[in-house]
Amino acid sequence: MLDVIRQLSKETPSKIVMVVLDGVGGLPLTTNGETELATATTPNLDALARESQLGLVELVGAGITPGSGPGHLSLFGYDPIQYTVGRGALSAVGIGVKLSAGDVAVRGNFATLDAGRNVLDRRAGRPSDEENVRVVAKLREAIPDIGGVPVEIYTESEHRFVVVFRAQGRPLGADVSDVDPQATGVTPMEAKAFDPASERTADLVNAFVARAEDALRNEPKINGVLFRGYSDVPHFPSFPDVYHVRSACIASYPMYKGLASLVGMEVLDVEGHEDALEGKVAALQANWDKYDFFYFHVKKTDSTGEDGNFDAKVHKIEDFDALLPSILELGPDVIAIVGDHSTPSKLATHSWHPVPLLIKSEWGRKDVAQRFTEEEAQKGSLGLRRGTDIMPLLMANALKLNKYGA
Amino acid sequence: MLDVIRQLSKETPSKIVMVVLDGVGGLPLTTNGETELATATTPNLDALARESQLGLVELVGAGITPGSGPGHLSLFGYDPIQYTVGRGALSAVGIGVKLSAGDVAVRGNFATLDAGRNVLDRRAGRPSDEENVRVVAKLREAIPDIGGVPVEIYTESEHRFVVVFRAQGRPLGADVSDVDPQATGVTPMEAKAFDPASERTADLVNAFVARAEDALRNEPKINGVLFRGYSDVPHFPSFPDVYHVRSACIASYPMYKGLASLVGMEVLDVEGHEDALEGKVAALQANWDKYDFFYFHVKKTDSTGEDGNFDAKVHKIEDFDALLPSILELGPDVIAIVGDHSTPSKLATHSWHPVPLLIKSEWGRKDVAQRFTEEEAQKGSLGLRRGTDIMPLLMANALKLNKYGA
Structure with a gap:
């Protein structure tokens, strides 16, 4: 029509x-x-x-x-x-972030993990926006890029944040499985690509999870990240x-x-x-x-x-x-x-x-x-x-x- | 449904x-x-x-x-x-012409051209239906066929007429560009095929335009033809x-x-x-x-x-x-x-x-x-x-x- x-x-x-x-x-x-x-x-x-x-x-x-x-x-x-419009892209445009063709935007939740990496709280006790901003600053310093792919991290609100992986001419696929297990008492899941075009993206997501946990290991509440909702740019x-x-x-x-x-x-x-x-x-x-x-x-x-x-x-x-x-x-x-x-x-x-x-x-x-x-x-x-x-x-x-x- | x-x-x-x-x-x-x-x-x-x-x-x-x-x-x-239903087919059925598979029907306008073939009037001063019938008779005599392809010419009304190219077993495509420039002060355009199946049709159209102008060269007002809306037969x-x-x-x-x-x-x-x-x-x-x-x-x-x-x-x-x-x-x-x-x-x-x-x-x-x-x-x-x-x-x-x- x-x-x-x-x-x-x-x-x-x-x-x-x-x-x-x-x-x-x-x-x-x-x-x-x-x-x-x-x-x-x-x-x-x-x-x-x-x-x-x-x-x-x-x-x-x-x-x-x-x-x-x-x-x-x-x-x-x-x-x-x-x-x-995927959740990630909607979150990104919702906070005023411009996406370009080939980029992938991902919705993240801050979470609390126990010593064995099991999820204790999928929303890390619903932190304040200020807490979120503080932790995002920490992550930005720790993860400016992954293997040369620029990584941008933005506060959304409370436990919600957005990560944008910038394609810079090498388009990233967005067909990747969730990290968020949507349950407590279990570990975050490993991201897997559903198609070849998304394999690099899955690797980026898994690297991000590891590096974030490393950067946040001394945080009392916000010491893990869960991802759900990966989107490329809608056409x-x-x-x-x-x-x-x-x-x-x-x-x-x-x-x-x-x-x-x-x-x-x-x-x-x-x-x-x-x-x-x-x-x-x-x-x-x-x-x-x-x-x-x-x-x-x-x-x-x-x-x-x-x-x-x-x-x-x-x-x-x-x-x-x-x-x-x-x-x-x-x-x-x-x-x-x-x-x-x-x-x-x-x-x-x-x-x-x-x-x-x-x-x-x-x-x-x-x-x-x-x-x-x-x-x-x-x-x-x-x-x-x-x-x-x-x-x-x-x-x-x-x-x-x-x-x-x- | x-x-x-x-x-x-x-x-x-x-x-x-x-x-x-x-x-x-x-x-x-x-x-x-x-x-x-x-x-x-x-x-x-x-x-x-x-x-x-x-x-x-x-x-x-x-x-x-x-x-x-x-x-x-x-x-x-x-x-x-x-x-x-394409315009040509609609005009053809509108005057009671039966179309068969592979035929192409085309909507034509009689036009007035100046000595340099520029369009003076895209509707040739809106001739009467009687004038249209007279000119169509002239064209029928001048163009009974083109290279063996039977050509039928019909009065629609005023400046409008319809041409049917009969396929006779060799289907004609209908994806052809307009002859009508939809403007005055410019010459009619050459018909071009948009796909290989329509190449014969474009040739037929261009040959028709040339032979029609030749047959009508002594007419004071109706001395050109413009085509727009080519259709094959809808199924x-x-x-x-x-x-x-x-x-x-x-x-x-x-x-x-x-x-x-x-x-x-x-x-x-x-x-x-x-x-x-x-x-x-x-x-x-x-x-x-x-x-x-x-x-x-x-x-x-x-x-x-x-x-x-x-x-x-x-x-x-x-x-x-x-x-x-x-x-x-x-x-x-x-x-x-x-x-x-x-x-x-x-x-x-x-x-x-x-x-x-x-x-x-x-x-x-x-x-x-x-x-x-x-x-x-x-x-x-x-x-x-x-x-x-x-x-x-x-x-x-x-x-x-x-x-x-x-």
């Missing part, structure tokens, strides 16, 4: 804004109660909803809870079952190439900037701390003439949901509502508001529930939905759809797609 | 009528206004809708605007991404074979007769000019006992939409409403009313918007939809579906499908 879209796409001056309210879909706290979206006071979203098309989207599939990676890939039009059709748009990402968290850059969007600078909504609007205004497609990411609707804080999530929705007029003032030809998954405060984690989708353009039909809520979206004219339908619908509404066949 | 349907299909005496109101889906002219269907006074359609199942269909996919070919293939149950599973029905096409425009004949339907004679609705009903009545499946095509709902004439489209819908009772009188076991795509007058061209679908049979559930309109169809029990769902639903409602699996 991406190939079909690529063939039908054409450059036009029309502008599309896709606002992603991360994890915005919710659940009522009590039976027949209201969700976060329905509880929030959102005059601007309500007014927009009354003149828009609404519907619901499942980003990956029925019952499937999307991670941020698959959720966003689906929003960008990439079938998240077909196009996958996706480029977003600007598929859709024939100059595309920009406006986000402040590394994961989302990483995903956007992975598909080929340009990542704009955003001033401010954390979600920095005003900084994001300023970036949108400053770059309005330079791009045709803007991915505009709002994070806090998800974080508050993950915290299980219903009221805080309601407030974050209202915060977005307050700045919506400054986006609409720019006069986008098509604006979409959607989430990459639901994060109901009641569950305090991502969920499988469909996410409301709003599309406003000149080319909409009458739609009875009155608000941007789960309940109203279900009455909307867009129906219940897959996330990968969104980009073709936005492109069509921007009159950026030619007819298919004569 | 077609294979599954083929295995489940059985012959029964039940009769299905699929009415295709070409381009019937529309848009309101103003926000929250009514579409053409909702504006039209349609007492007979309304009465039928109240006792039918309604829903909406996307013929190709979300956001994709179907051409007539893909739209109809989807209605007939053929996934239009998998089953494609589709046969409609009567898949569905085990005796199937008939009742249409008056060549394109639709051609598409129906391409999938193996029998094309019935229709008396009258243009849309000839009375003639179509007469053909349906006269052939009622001879077939189990009738594809009944109404063109003017699309043409008026393409003209951007909202009121005229409304009237054409009302014209169809007036003759609906004479179709229903025949007592079809299943009648479907649907379009092959939307053609909103507001856009004056095909569009991606879902098309209403109505299915009436003895085996329907309660359905709240009160009229055959986009808004009511959205409330209907059939939901929002792909076009390829229609044929299985009609077959099921006609009790022509066996159970799948034990």
Whole structure:
């Protein structure tokens, strides 16, 4: 389908804004109660909803809870079952590390081993981020390279870290077995290559494990490393190439900037701390003439949901509502508001529930939905759809797609 | 899926009528206004809708605007991404030319060239059909064959014509570059083969261009030919074979007769000019006992939409409403009313918007939809579906499908 879209796409001056309210879909706290979206006071979203098309989207599939990676890939039009980003690569892009073709990124856990190398704690007592940074510094000094292959080590958070083996022209395979035994009382496993292209990588991993244990032998808690999730660099059709748009990402968290850059969007600078909504609007205004497609990411609707804080999530929705007029003032030809998954405060984690989708353009039909809520979206004219339908619908509404066949 | 349907299909005496109101889906002219269907006074359609199942269909996919070919293939149950008909073949079948395996059909435009062979007008001033027929006769005399390969030349309309190179046992490839430069002030391009199987075809095309220019050198306006869209013959599973029905096409425009004949339907004679609705009903009545499946095509709902004439489209819908009772009188076991795509007058061209679908049979559930309109169809029990769902639903409602699996 991406190939079909690529063939039908054409450059036009029309502008599309896709606002992603991360994890915005919710659940009522009590039976027949209201969700976060329905509880929030959102005059601007309500007014927009009354003149828009609404519907619901499942980003990956029925019952499937999307991670941020698959959720966003689906929003960008990439079938998240077909196009996958490995855990290692996702962690790397999530902390802002650029990967090049042939590199391998690996997800690591710090662990506690006993004298016989048996795993005592697979997460080394969940160290603080500061502890993690201290230990990573030690490892960086001890393992700058292995046999000439540059090794980069990055803190992710708590017990999680990322290792990147740089290919430097000699591509490394990523089909390697786990070091993490996913159990205590047993020793870490030896990494084995599943194909010839990954044999060097397995050797690098095993050497890393030995040298890390050596460097950390005097640490009381963090004295072992476990690996799981090796990835090479995913090769996706480029977003600007598929859709024939100059595309920009406006986000402040590394994961989302990483995903956007992975598909080929340009990542704009955003001033401010954390979600920095005003900084994001300023970036949108400053770059309005330079791009045709803007991915505009709002994070806090998800974080508050993950915290299980219903009221805080309601407030974050209202915060977005307050700045919506400054986006609409720019006069986008098509604006979409959607989430990459639901994060109901009641569950305090991502969920499988469909996410409301709003599309406003000149080319909409009458739609009875009155608000941007789960309940109203279900009455909307867009129906219940897959996330990968969104980009073709936005492109069509921007009159950026030619007819298919004569 | 077609294979599954083929295995489940059985012959029964039940009769299905699929009415295709070409381009019937529309848009309101103003926000929250009514579409053409909702504006039209349609007492007979309304009465039928109240006792039918309604829903909406996307013929190709979300956001994709179907051409007539893909739209109809989807209605007939053929996934239009998998089953494609080239422009040349579509034009050839559109004027009633039968193609055999190995033949190549090419779409041509008559053009005006200046003394230096530069294109002055890619459509030769849009000649009348009579002019086209006159020039085609001249070319037929000048180019009966090229190096023994029989050449057939047909008028399509205005500046458009079709050339068929007959393979006669030596299959011709169709992967050839365009002659049409799609610009004025430059010379026609030389056709080049993209694969070895198409090299003879490229030679035939270039020889045709030279001989045509020679034959037309004294013509004031039509003195050049441009080619674009070469196709070999598509191979589709046969409609009567898949569905085990005796199937008939009742249409008056060549394109639709051609598409129906391409999938193996029998094309019935229709008396009258243009849309000839009375003639179509007469053909349906006269052939009622001879077939189990009738594809009944109404063109003017699309043409008026393409003209951007909202009121005229409304009237054409009302014209169809007036003759609906004479179709229903025949007592079809299943009648479907649907379009092959939307053609909103507001856009004056095909569009991606879902098309209403109505299915009436003895085996329907309660359905709240009160009229055959986009808004009511959205409330209907059939939901929002792909076009390829229609044929299985009609077959099921006609009790022509066996159970799948034990």
